[in-house]
Amino acid sequence: DAGVIQSPRHEVTEMGQEVTLRCKPISGHDYLFWYRQTMMRGLELLIYFNNNVPIDDSGMPEDRFSAKMPNASFSTLKIQPSEPRDSAVYFCASRDSLAGGLDTQYFGPGTRLTVL
Amino acid sequence: EDQVTQSPEALRLQEGESSSLNCSYTVSGLRGLFWYRQDPGKGPEFLFTLYSAGEEKEKERLKATLTKKESFLHITAPKPEDSATYLCAVRRGNTPLVFGKGTRLSVIA
Numbered sequence: 001d002a003g004v005i006q007s008p009r010h011e012v013t014e015m016g017q018e019v020t021l022r023c024k025p026i027s028g029h030d031y032l033f034w035y036r037q038t039m040m041r042g043l044e045l046l047i048y049f050n051n052n053v054p055i056d057d058s059g060m061p062e063d064r065f066s067a068k069m070p071n072a073s074f075s076t077l078k079i080q081p082s083e084p085r086d087s088a089v090y091f092c093a094s095r096d097s098l099a100g101g102l103d104t105q106y107f108g109p110g111t112r113l114t115v116l
Numbered sequence: 117e118d119q120v121t122q123s124p125e126a127l128r129l130q131e132g133e134s135s136s137l138n139c140s141y142t143v144s145g146l147r148g149l150f151w152y153r154q155d156p157g158k159g160p161e162f163l164f165t166l167y168s169a170g171e172e173k174e175k176e177r178l179k180a181t182l183t184k185k186e187s188f189l190h191i192t193a194p195k196p197e198d199s200a201t202y203l204c205a206v207r208r209g210n211t212p213l214v215f216g217k218g219t220r221l222s223v224i225a
Contacts (some may be wrong), residue, residue, distance in 0.1 A: 004159075031212075033212050042215055042216070042217035042218065043160075043215040045201070045212050045213075045214075048212050056212075091159055091160075093159075097210060102166055103160050104148075104150060105150075105162075105212070105213055106162060107152075107159035107160045107161070108159050109158055109159050110157075110158070110159050112157075
């Protein structure tokens, strides 16, 4: 398997613009997670899905953030409008809850977002 | 609220100088403690899962141990390629992982 795939790898945008981050989980995984990583706060969970249904979005910082999972192989995280404080690395991870001893989260390479 | 605290924040070792990283946790009903390695510009890479106190797992120069309050990642005779940030995380049930802020390890040749 190719692992978790994220795009783009780098995004530079100006304040006020809409940003869309994309994620393709590992095939067969039933959980998908979006995290944000900064030096100050480390890895923070934003939202997660189980079988394409959002379970907990309490980590989403504010209404400017939204996430969707239209099918088992694709998810998006959208920021509209973007602000400089949104600059961070955004990670997607997936997990197979029925994998027994392999039941862990596998991360993508991340998207480095810079908002000017 | 589940909490994970890692220490030290940064550690600098000479090649071959063994040491340990600490992960202290507070979680009710632990369903797994996880160690990840993260290289600059990359996503966290899974290393180990520990499920119960007394459990140990090894991989090359790394050994992870678990007690009821903390986990240690022992690094024996480290090499420069072991330089990375090591992240600890816990899970309760089917909830997502809660991560510590990590320990940045530098191994100098």
